[in-house]
Amino acid sequence: MRPTLRPDAVLVQAVIAGALSFAHLHDLAEAAGQTGWKAWAYPVSVDLLLVAAWHRLRSLRAAGASARSAWTWFTVALAASLGANVATAGLLDLTDVPDWLRILVAGWPALAFLGGTLLVHAPGHPAVAEPAEPATAADQASAVEAVIERDDVAEPEPEIAPAPALPSPEPEPVPEAAQEPEPAPVAVPPALVAHARKIADDYRTRTGYPMDADTLRTRLGVPPLMANAIAAQLA
Numbered sequence: 001m002r003p004t005l006r007p008d009a010v011l012v013q014a015v016i017a018g019a020l021s022f023a024h025l026h027d028l029a030e031a032a033g034q035t036g037w038k039a040w041a042y043p044v045s046v047d048l049l050l051v052a053a054w055h056r057l058r059s060l061r062a063a064g065a066s067a068r069s070a071w072t073w074f075t076v077a078l079a080a081s082l083g084a085n086v087a088t089a090g091l092l093d094l095t096d097v098p099d100w101l102r103i104l105v106a107g108w109p110a111l112a113f114l115g116g117t118l119l120v121h122a123p124g125h126p127a128v129a130e131p132a133e134p135a136t137a138a139d140q141a142s143a144v145e146a147v148i149e150r151d152d153v154a155e156p157e158p159e160i161a162p163a164p165a166l167p168s169p170e171p172e173p174v175p176e177a178a179q180e181p182e183p184a185p186v187a188v189p190p191a192l193v194a195h196a197r198k199i200a201d202d203y204r205t206r207t208g209y210p211m212d213a214d215t216l217r218t219r220l221g222v223p224p225l226m227a228n229a230i231a232a233q234l235a
Contacts, residue, residue: 018047020085021043021047021081021084021085022043022047023043024084024085024087024088025042025043025046025080025081025084026039026040026042026043027084027088027094028042028084028087028088028094028101028105029042029043029105031094031095031097032097032101032102032105032106033097033102033105033106034105034106042105042108045108045109045112046077046080046081046084046108046112047077047081048112048116049073049076049077049112049115049116050074050077050078050081052073052115052116052119052120053070053071053073053074053077053115053119054070054074056069056070056073056119057070057071057074069118069119070119073115073118073119076111076115077112077115080108087101188226188229188230188233192220192222192230193230193233193234195220196216196220196230196234197234199211199216199219199220200216200234203215211231211234212231213227213228213230213231214227216230216231216234
C-alpha cells in the first residue's frame, strides 16, 4: 500500500519563508555589486552556515560540552539573514547602497569560510563512559560452576624421583595395656570418596606411586581421621 502524501502546514510555511529569505539575500548581494552567479551564492552560504551552526550546537549540548562557539556563528548567520530581510523591506535604497554595506557583503565569504572551518574542525569531546551492567543470575551461576570445575581438576604434581628402598625397622612389641583404643570409624560421603579417587588416580599416573594419606589429606583439606578412612577405601 502506497503512503498517501498529506500537506504539512509547517513544511509549507518553512518552504515559503526559506524562499523569501533566499530572494532577499540575493537582492541585497546584487545591489551591493555582486552580480551573476555570485549573487545567488550568497543566500546559499548564509543558510549553510546557519544550518551547520545549529547542528553543531545540538551535538555539543547533547555531549554536555560548552556551545559558546556554535552560538556565536549561529547568531552571525541569523543576523545576516535577518538583516537582509529588513534591508529589502524599503528601509534601504537598493539603487544606492552605502559603502559599509558593500564592505560587509564583500567580506562575507571569508567570514563564512572561517565560521564553517571552526565548526567542522572543532576538537572532539571524550565520550562519557557508560556504567557497567550488573551481573545477571546466569553469570553468577557460571562463575560458581567455574570455581567447582577448577577445584575438581587436580593441579599438576612435580615429578618425584623414586627414592631407594630402605629396610623398614621391625616395630617393637607394645604391651596390650599401653595400646590406645582404636578410634571409631569415620563416615565418608561417597561423593568425597569419588573425588579423592580421581585425585589419587591422577597422582599415580603422574608419579607412578600411590598417594599416601598425608598427601591426600593436604589435597582434600580434611582431618587426619577422615583422610585415613578415605585412604583405606582407596586401597
